[in-house]
Amino acid sequence: MxxxxxxxxxxMSTRARKIAPKMAAALASSxxxxxxxLARLDALENDNAAIETVQPMxxxxxxxxxxxxxxxxxxxxxxxxxxxxxxxxxEARRAPRTFLELLNEANLESLPxxxxxxxxxxxxxxxxxxxxxxCTVCGFTATYTCVQCGMRFxxxxxxxxxxxxxxLKFVA
Amino acid sequence: xxxxxxxxxxxxxxxxxxxGERDPIAVVPNCMARPxxxxxxxxxxxxxxxxxxxxxxxxxxxFDRGYLINPDLQSTLWSHIFTTLLxxxxxxxxxxxxxxxxTLPSIQRSVDELVFEExxxxxxxxxxxxxxxxxxxxxxxxYGMVSKTQCSLVVDCGFSxxxxxxxxxxxxxxxxxxxxxxxxxxxTNYLKELVSYRSVNVMDESFTMDxxxxxxxxxxxxxxxxxxxxxxxxxxxxxxxxxxxxxxxTHTKGFVKDPDEANRYLSLGDGASVLSERKDDPNQLGVIxxxxxxxxxxxxxxxxxxxxxxxxxxxxxxxxxxxGMNQAGIAACILxxxxxxxxxxxxxxxxxxxxxxGSTRFPQFAERLEKELRPLVPAxxxxxISSQEDPILGVWRxxxxxxxxPDFDAxxxxxxxxxxxxxxxxxxRFLH
Numbered sequence: 001m002x003x004x005x006x007x008x009x010x011x012m013s014t015r016a017r018k019i020a021p022k023m024a025a026a027l028a029s030s031x032x033x034x035x036x037x038l039a040r041l042d043a044l045e046n047d048n049a050a051i052e053t054v055q056p057m058x059x060x061x062x063x064x065x066x067x068x069x070x071x072x073x074x075x076x077x078x079x080x081x082x083x084x085x086x087x088x089x090x091e092a093r094r095a096p097r098t099f100l101e102l103l104n105e106a107n108l109e110s111l112p113x114x115x116x117x118x119x120x121x122x123x124x125x126x127x128x129x130x131x132x133x134x135c136t137v138c139g140f141t142a143t144y145t146c147v148q149c150g151m152r153f154x155x156x157x158x159x160x161x162x163x164x165x166x167x168l169k170f171v172a
Numbered sequence: 173x174x175x176x177x178x179x180x181x182x183x184x185x186x187x188x189x190x191x192g193e194r195d196p197i198a199v200v201p202n203c204m205a206r207p208x209x210x211x212x213x214x215x216x217x218x219x220x221x222x223x224x225x226x227x228x229x230x231x232x233x234x235f236d237r238g239y240l241i242n243p244d245l246q247s248t249l250w251s252h253i254f255t256t257l258l259x260x261x262x263x264x265x266x267x268x269x270x271x272x273x274x275t276l277p278s279i280q281r282s283v284d285e286l287v288f289e290e291x292x293x294x295x296x297x298x299x300x301x302x303x304x305x306x307x308x309x310x311x312x313x314x315y316g317m318v319s320k321t322q323c324s325l326v327v328d329c330g331f332s333x334x335x336x337x338x339x340x341x342x343x344x345x346x347x348x349x350x351x352x353x354x355x356x357x358x359x360t361n362y363l364k365e366l367v368s369y370r371s372v373n374v375m376d377e378s379f380t381m382d383x384x385x386x387x388x389x390x391x392x393x394x395x396x397x398x399x400x401x402x403x404x405x406x407x408x409x410x411x412x413x414x415x416x417x418x419x420x421x422t423h424t425k426g427f428v429k430d431p432d433e434a435n436r437y438l439s440l441g442d443g444a445s446v447l448s449e450r451k452d453d454p455n456q457l458g459v460i461x462x463x464x465x466x467x468x469x470x471x472x473x474x475x476x477x478x479x480x481x482x483x484x485x486x487x488x489x490x491x492x493x494x495x496g497m498n499q500a501g502i503a504a505c506i507l508x509x510x511x512x513x514x515x516x517x518x519x520x521x522x523x524x525x526x527x528x529x530g531s532t533r534f535p536q537f538a539e540r541l542e543k544e545l546r547p548l549v550p551a552x553x554x555x556x557i558s559s560q561e562d563p564i565l566g567v568w569r570x571x572x573x574x575x576x577x578p579d580f581d582a583x584x585x586x587x588x589x590x591x592x593x594x595x596x597x598x599x600x601r602f603l604h
Binding site for chain 2: 045048102103114124126134138
């Protein structure tokens, strides 16, 4: 309780937290499977399969664990001009922001309820919750659910393939 | 002579041309890409040339989730299009630009900056896609339903999302618009994911997979039946089709191995002609040696077979819930869009549904939509769905018509007005 009271006075980081609403929902849910589904849906909007995972790596140079790497990088950084904090901030401002960041910034929730906006134009959930399930291995109607990760399969052969290849790949 | 540039700036394709003409000069991808082998970024139309090898190319698009987020990249692409393809000087021409519905004010501001401060256009008019598609349809049949009632429901199934938008008196009723967050990009990526898991890794081949999707995917009229057929072996399987990936030596673009094979599903239309189909193609003899089963497809030949993926992928537009999305399908989307309008409009809207956008080009899309929609709509209202003759260019042609109308100049915001009033107040003139 005391901790809570003092935290309001304590100096907080001014860094704006950038979390997409979908990711926030996923992080809030303790269910690994929901997280996996949301992550997969998010991946459907990617332009490049590989680049998105590589890009975050190059903005922190010091993160490498290898000693050799560090030595190499130090040597390299002498030649090139070291980036100041200001330069980094400038670069961040110039870098394009994702649509979800812009959406959060626009603060559409604050509009009165009769004003049509991006958020209110979404179709909303389906009227029936029934869902067809397709086998994740072969694509036909799936009857069974994997007990470990919740993905679907249709027969024992597909189950074996599923277990060997991608079981728990998206969850864990 | 007034010179109006009409620019339908889609997330997938830019359609650019001069107002008053029938067809745009350039229909090019709105992205830049860098092939693995080179360091140079290829822009828009350079991606379409047949000599470029785009295997594992890295892509950059100015759009994210349907909205313009990277104005710098867009400006590079536009200046390339304006100088090399359209050959116009922006300072002497007006611009008619399309913008997605519900564009955020911050994005609108950056677009205005781009148009007036970077390119120095004389004047600008911003329109939304549904009203332009409506305008074009109305002009095509002056005595038809759409132009008599001045009212239609435009279903725009594009690259990033699908909108069902009621249009009345050439204005989109924005309180009635419903959006489904699925479009061509998500479908391509879904197909990529399926093929990569089941046969060959194609996660980096955006352009090839776009081609596969356009050539091979279709909308199934009866999913349960088609799944049964897709399970069959050999020639009873009307859906199996092989696509050959580019090898970089003899051909840089992929192709469908046997075009006849690709169209065999059409014979299934009524379900009765399944048996008669088998006898009447003697040209199939040469193909008999081809691998009969998915598992025996020779991976070294760089080809893969599709069966149920061909219709499961577009199926997601009709049932996004199957993908795990918490959104209703396109039929419910239309229903909710109509229901949010005045009841007097309901019968007219159901009678004049217009399909536009590249993702409606899947074969049998309109038939399936009618089949889904009919049970949802009250029986007293007739349902009539019409596809545009060219769904990709429909919006552009509407823009071209608008640009050639006599009062177009009066509707524009000029550069002087923009400098005087700023972005937000200029935008009010466009009434959206």
